[in-house]
Amino acid sequence: MAAPRELKITPIKNGTVIDHIGNGLSLEVLRIIGVGDLDKDSTVSVALHVRSQKMGWKDIVKVENMELSPRKVNAIALIAPTATISIIRDYKVREKRPVDLPEHIVGVARCPNPNCITNRGEPVESEFEVARRRPVVLRCVYCERQMDDFLAHLI
Amino acid sequence: MALKGRDIISIKDLSREEIEEVLKVAHRMIPIAEGSKIDRRLDGVLLALAFLEPSTRTRLSFDTAAQRLGGRTITIADPATSSVAKGETLSDTVRMLSGYADALVLRHPNEGAARLAAQMSDKPVINAGDGAGQHPTQTLTDLATIQEAYGTLSGLRVVLLGDLKYGRTVHSLAHALALFGAEIILVSPPSLKLPDEVTEHLDQMGARVHEEEQLHRALHDADVLYVTRIQKERFGDETEYAKVAGSYRIDNAVLSGAKQRLIVMHPLPRLGEIAPEVDAGPHAAYFRQAFLGVPVRMGLLSLVLTGKGT
Numbered sequence: 345m346a347a348p349r350e351l352k353i354t355p356i357k358n359g360t361v362i363d364h365i366g367n368g369l370s371l372e373v374l375r376i377i378g379v380g381d382l383d384k385d386s387t388v389s390v391a392l393h394v395r396s397q398k399m400g401w402k403d404i405v406k407v408e409n410m411e412l413s414p415r416k417v418n419a420i421a422l423i424a425p426t427a428t429i430s431i432i433r434d435y436k437v438r439e440k441r442p443v444d445l446p447e448h449i450v451g452v453a454r455c456p457n458p459n460c461i462t463n464r465g466e467p468v469e470s471e472f473e474v475a476r477r478r479p480v481v482l483r484c485v486y487c488e489r490q491m492d493d494f495l496a497h498l499i
Numbered sequence: 500m501a502l503k504g505r506d507i508i509s510i511k512d513l514s515r516e517e518i519e520e521v522l523k524v525a526h527r528m529i530p531i532a533e534g535s536k537i538d539r540r541l542d543g544v545l546l547a548l549a550f551l552e553p554s555t556r557t558r559l560s561f562d563t564a565a566q567r568l569g570g571r572t573i574t575i576a577d578p579a580t581s582s583v584a585k586g587e588t589l590s591d592t593v594r595m596l597s598g599y600a601d602a603l604v605l606r607h608p609n610e611g612a613a614r615l616a617a618q619m620s621d622k623p624v625i626n627a628g629d630g631a632g633q634h635p636t637q638t639l640t641d642l643a644t645i646q647e648a649y650g651t652l653s654g655l656r657v658v659l660l661g662d663l664k665y666g667r668t669v670h671s672l673a674h675a676l677a678l679f680g681a682e683i684i685l686v687s688p689p690s691l692k693l694p695d696e697v698t699e700h701l702d703q704m705g706a707r708v709h710e711e712e713q714l715h716r717a718l719h720d721a722d723v724l725y726v727t728r729i730q731k732e733r734f735g736d737e738t739e740y741a742k743v744a745g746s747y748r749i750d751n752a753v754l755s756g757a758k759q760r761l762i763v764m765h766p767l768p769r770l771g772e773i774a775p776e777v778d779a780g781p782h783a784a785y786f787r788q789a790f791l792g793v794p795v796r797m798g799l800l801s802l803v804l805t806g807k808g809t
Binding site: 485 | 589
């Protein structure tokens, strides 16, 4: 007989579950999600330091009544490349997928080069292309500066 | 050849065949640049020269190139006297100029400015240097100088000397040399080595690159010595600068062990890196290099604005 499952976070009716977040990175994920943008009746649950067969330890974030924009998913993919995103509708998992970094990432992070034209008040969004995938290194399409420290440069 | 109407932002935007085409056309432009032949293929063309960072040499070479081919120019030579000084964005300046002129040559203090300008402009944009970023017409001029001396770019041994970290001309040149299968030998003080990302990029291209601590050993068998400026402000203290600058000074004694055909290049202006005594010798190619900046820009303007090579 299987051991009874212990639910550390209660199920949600509608919303998004971000699982397999690297240990300790859930607060950054919350910052990307923008908890302040949620309606006042929505619950956000965060589980830190959860045992994981795959990862050893992981974090989990559940957000009620919110589905993430592609831009937010890209930002999560940058700092938590192992994360999976599940869309919950009426208590059921309707869609589950790993985060996937696209070839071009627009408006998610600032260029680390202070002298880059994208940091000088021009009406333009930052844009990076993936220079390397494992580990992820991005290259600014404007000044060609490379970046691997995403946490410090998220917008 | 598909350079007509193209933006020229980085040397990496050009294929080996496209670079060869520019060099071929540039070579044909030499008698026109010297004034011994007349060609007015840019008659009726108006070129905007937006130099939002002062650079007399590059600006005059573009101006000369356009006018030698019968084209005309409008110029922002000093950002302090232009709308930029009132706080206008580059995007607005570029949109305005692209409405006035047939193409835009941009020099700007910020990296990535030319790429942004190309997005904002519906006319071709040629990058004449963006901060510490790209300067493709300098690289094309460097290649033209080597090509003229040796008739080829492949299989040559090219020594890159000095500030390989901050010198933007060196990064673009190294890429282009790798594209043509030249061997690259790097000589620099430890604090001014080629950045890792440039080295990685060259490795990915399969380039033959190695470092050499001793200049005289690097020079043995070298075909080209490319000298860069070592800037004082890159060093914390004056004595360290003096030591490094002194150890890379090129004079006739240093060149005595080199091949007779070795050419010495420098993007100019020089700040004592090459002794004046070298100027009159057989190795000095830097004044020829400066001159070739004009026919190279003529060739590029011709290809971008008219599509005409011959």
